[in-house]
Amino acid sequence: MISLVSSVEHPKGVLRESLKDVEVVRGTTLVKRGFAHMQKHGVIMDVTSVEQAQVAEEAGAVAVMVLDKLPYDVRKAGGVARTASLKVIEDVLNHVTIPVMAKCRIGHIEEAKILEETGVDMIDESEVLTPADEERHVWKWDYTTPFVNGARDLGEALRRIEEGAAMIRTKGEPGTGNVAEAVKHIRLVNNEITKVKSLFANNDSQELVRAARDLKISYEIVVETGRLGRIPVVNFAAGGIATPADAALMMRLGCDGVFVGSGIYKSEDPLERARAIVLATTFYDDAKIVAEAQKMVDERKSMMGLDAKNMEFRMQDRGGNI
Amino acid sequence: MKIGVLGFQGDIEEHVAATKEALKKLKIDGSVAVVKTPDELREIDALIIPGGESTVIGGLALFNKSLSVIKDRIRNGMPVLGTCAGMIMLANRTYDRVVGETKQPLLAVLDVLVERNSFGRQRESFETELEVSINGLEKLKGVFIRAPSIREVNQGIETLAKLDGQVVAVRQNNIIGTCFHPELSGDTRLHEYFVKTIGS
Numbered sequence: 369m370i371s372l373v374s375s376v377e378h379p380k381g382v383l384r385e386s387l388k389d390v391e392v393v394r395g396t397t398l399v400k401r402g403f404a405h406m407q408k409h410g411v412i413m414d415v416t417s418v419e420q421a422q423v424a425e426e427a428g429a430v431a432v433m434v435l436d437k438l439p440y441d442v443r444k445a446g447g448v449a450r451t452a453s454l455k456v457i458e459d460v461l462n463h464v465t466i467p468v469m470a471k472c473r474i475g476h477i478e479e480a481k482i483l484e485e486t487g488v489d490m491i492d493e494s495e496v497l498t499p500a501d502e503e504r505h506v507w508k509w510d511y512t513t514p515f516v517n518g519a520r521d522l523g524e525a526l527r528r529i530e531e532g533a534a535m536i537r538t539k540g541e542p543g544t545g546n547v548a549e550a551v552k553h554i555r556l557v558n559n560e561i562t563k564v565k566s567l568f569a570n571n572d573s574q575e576l577v578r579a580a581r582d583l584k585i586s587y588e589i590v591v592e593t594g595r596l597g598r599i600p601v602v603n604f605a606a607g608g609i610a611t612p613a614d615a616a617l618m619m620r621l622g623c624d625g626v627f628v629g630s631g632i633y634k635s636e637d638p639l640e641r642a643r644a645i646v647l648a649t650t651f652y653d654d655a656k657i658v659a660e661a662q663k664m665v666d667e668r669k670s671m672m673g674l675d676a677k678n679m680e681f682r683m684q685d686r687g688g689n690i
Numbered sequence: 691m692k693i694g695v696l697g698f699q700g701d702i703e704e705h706v707a708a709t710k711e712a713l714k715k716l717k718i719d720g721s722v723a724v725v726k727t728p729d730e731l732r733e734i735d736a737l738i739i740p741g742g743e744s745t746v747i748g749g750l751a752l753f754n755k756s757l758s759v760i761k762d763r764i765r766n767g768m769p770v771l772g773t774c775a776g777m778i779m780l781a782n783r784t785y786d787r788v789v790g791e792t793k794q795p796l797l798a799v800l801d802v803l804v805e806r807n808s809f810g811r812q813r814e815s816f817e818t819e820l821e822v823s824i825n826g827l828e829k830l831k832g833v834f835i836r837a838p839s840i841r842e843v844n845q846g847i848e849t850l851a852k853l854d855g856q857v858v859a860v861r862q863n864n865i866i867g868t869c870f871h872p873e874l875s876g877d878t879r880l881h882e883y884f885v886k887t888i889g890s
Contacts, residue, residue, distance in 0.1 A: 369707060369876055385816075387854045392816035392834075399815045402835050402874045405701040406741050406775070428750065430699060430743045465786040465806055466743055467836065489812035489836065513813050650698050650750055651726070657754075 370401045371600040373592040374530050379509035381532075395512030397534075403467075403490065403514050404535035404602035407431060407625055411615065411646050412469065412604070414438055414629040416452075418459045421468075424632075427642035431467040431489065433627065434460050439496045439543030440630035440671065443681070449497040451479045454486055461487055469516070474687040475501025477510075484513040490535070492516050495686035496542045496629075504690060508532030518606065520553045520688055522560035523583030525599050527690075530585060536599055538623070539684040540607015541676035543630050547614040549676045549684060550607045554621045561598060568594025598622075607684070610635070610670055612648030612661035619652035636669035691720035691888060694734035696760075698726060698750040700742020700775060704873040705881075709738065712881035720885075728759040736769040736888045739776030741835070741871050744784075744806070747775055748795035757795055764799045769864045771884045777867035778804050778838055800865050801844040808839035808856070808869075820870065822851045822859065824883055831875040832858070838869050 381395040393399075410430025415421045421432045436452040437445060451472050461468050467489035472479035474493055479500070483491050493506050495518055505528065508515040514534035519525035525536045538557070540550030560583075567575045568591060580590045592600050605618030606627035615626045626649055632638050644664035651657035676682070691713075695705045702724055709722045725731050737760065739747070751757040764770050764780075772780040780800040785791050787807045809815070812835070820832030832853065840857040843849060851859035851868070858869040864887070872880035 369704065370874055390818055390854050392818040394814065394816045396817055398833060398874065399817055399835060402701075402833055402871065403812050403815065405704060405874065406743070406835060408701060408703075408742070409697075409699045410743065410746055425745065428746050430746050461811075462788060465789050465792055466745060467812065484813065487811050487813060646746070646750075647753065651754075 370398055370405065371592060371596060372397050373600060374586065374589045376509050376532075379532070381509055381511045383512055400514035400534035401601055404516070407467075407535075407604075408602060409650055410625045411649050412625070412627045413632055413642060414627070415460070416633070417456065418463050420633060421460045421464050423639055424642060425464045425466050427639060428646035429466060429642065430625070431469055432460065432464060433469045433471065433492060435471060435496070438630045438633055439683070440545070440634050441543075442496055443543040451483065451497065454482070457483075457486055457488060471497055472506070473497040474499035475504055475506060477506050480506050480511060484511055488513065490514050490516055494518065495539060495683045499686050505531050505687060516604075518684070519557070520684055521556045522564070522593070522599070523585060524688055525557065525603070526583060526585040526589050526593065529601055530589060533601065535602045535604065537604040537606040537627055540605070540609070541679070542607045542683050544608045544676050545610040545631060545634070545671040545673035546608045546676050547610070547617065548608065550605050550609065550618060551621065554605060554618065554623060557599065557603075558622060561593065564590060564594040565597045608676070609645075610673065611665060612644040612658060615645045616648040616652040616658045619649055625649065630671055634671035635665070637665055641665045691718060691736070692734050693720060693722050693736045693738065693885070693888070694725035694731065695722065695738045695740060696726070696747065696751075696776070697724035699746045700740040701871070701873060702740050705738050705740045705773075708873045708878050708881045709885070712878045712885050715878060716882055716885055718885060726756065727754060728756050731756055731759045731763065734768075736884075737763070737771075738884075739770065739772040739779050740873070741774035741776060744775040744778035745792070745794045747779055752795045757797065761797050761799060764797065764865065767864050769884070769888045770866070772867045773871055773873060774835065774837060774869060777869060778806060780865055780867050784838075800860070800862055800867055801847060802840045802860060802867075803842035804838050805841050806838045807836050809834055809837050812836055818853070820851055820853060820858070824850055827879050827883060830872065830880060831877055832870040833874045834870050840867075840869065
């Protein structure tokens with residue numbers, strides 16, 4: 369069952385419409401979170417062109433994410449990273465049957481509106497792009513299109529859900545080909561959930577209130593998280609996944625699916641790698657198939673990884689403390 | 691009674707939960723398992739194919755050789771319920787509203803033509819009160835997410851629900867297909883209806 373907790377009253381994104389002989393309601397929490405549930409156990413792949421999108425679909429992606437540049441190239445290029453060209457997004461929308469997502473800058477309510485108007489299936493308010501607002505994120509209840517947001521810890525994830533995010537992903541460190549930061553974030557989330565879960569099981573309201581204060585979120589959503597024993601919306605892994613083994617690792621740690629950014633198209637064997645990552649994600653609990661998937665890729669063709677630890681410029685810190 | 695939920699991709703857990711709840715309400719002693727391999731698929735009495743992406747589910751079922759096993763079992767009478775992507779998997783033929791003809795692996799056991807993404811993209815997804823022609827189940831909450839519709843219904847197929855003139859749920863003997871997601875609605879009556887068809 370989909371958790372509907374922390375929905376706001378009368379959000380602007382909910383639209384009532386009359387078809388020929390029936391009334392329908394669009395943009396409800398159920399419909400938005402439900403969309404994310406359809407992505408589970410799947411791989412969402414970053415693409416920069418319609419050709420790459422078609423290859424991704426052929427390889428078994430559950431959705432594609434359209435960007436102007438892959439996170440690795442954003443990192444190399446520097447400057448300001450903005451939402452992708454609408455022409456490219458429209459081209460992809462018209463040529464693949466799977467959902468199409470695109471990124472807007474953190475807090476850029478107008479880029480988000482434009483993406484909604486263009487018809488993308490989900491908007492990623494992403495730290496890969498240069499934040500437009502240092503103080504706040506998009507108030508996502510105003511949109512009919514669902515949003516996904518990144519998070520490094522439980523508080524950040526639940527704050528984004530309270531703003532209306534229908535799906536969460538770990539931030540990791542984008543464009544590095546280094547899975548270590550994504551592992552750190554999911555481990556942290558899991559540990560915090562274990563704590564909240566036990567507080568809920570012990571019916572310890574006082575400590576639950578304290579947890580809400582510490583995490584800077586409402587009491588209601590802490591209780592819901594404790595009751596469910598997980599983040600109340602679908603939670604994917606993202607940031608630094610480069611090999612089938614990386615994808616299987618993130619699934620093993622409890623993620624509902626994976627985003628792969630630079631890992632595919634910054635490798636020298638993108639099609640085989642995309643297929644292999646899909647297999648490793650679905651069959652992560654079958655070591656034989658994960659090994660078979662890993663055999664499909666060549667480590668000499670993997671993207672060159674970056675050490676995220678001593679990096680001066682970290683995308684994950686963007687928008688994290690608000 | 692052992693009911694399997696096809697476990698490649700999509701909202702697998704929601705179907706497991708709804709089916710367990712349905713068994714409990716009907717006081718039927720049965721189990722629900724996530725199934726992927728040909729061996730697991732040979733050991734179940736009924737199958738549910740969840741919502742998700744039909745291109746992905748089909749590709750993975752082809753990869754691990756379970757597609758032909760599922761097809762044989764359905765042809766030999768195993769009850770099956772497919773919701774959204776699951777219904778597309780069951781269909782004989784399918785095309786996409788925008789992209790047109792697609793080549794994707796299908797089970798091709800349900801004699802219908804399906805239009806994918808028929809009601810539009812995610813922004814156009816909706817919930818509605820749906821009228822259903824199943825005894826004792828007149829109205830259901832219909833959750834339509836990038837949903838398909840059934841464009842041609844051939845002989846011997848019972849229409850279970852229509853929405854705005856489009857067929858959105860059908861039954862052909864042991865096969866039930868819905869364009870919407872009963873597993874997301876919090877109402878287990880459609881799962882109960884499916885469970886009751888098993889062994890009848």
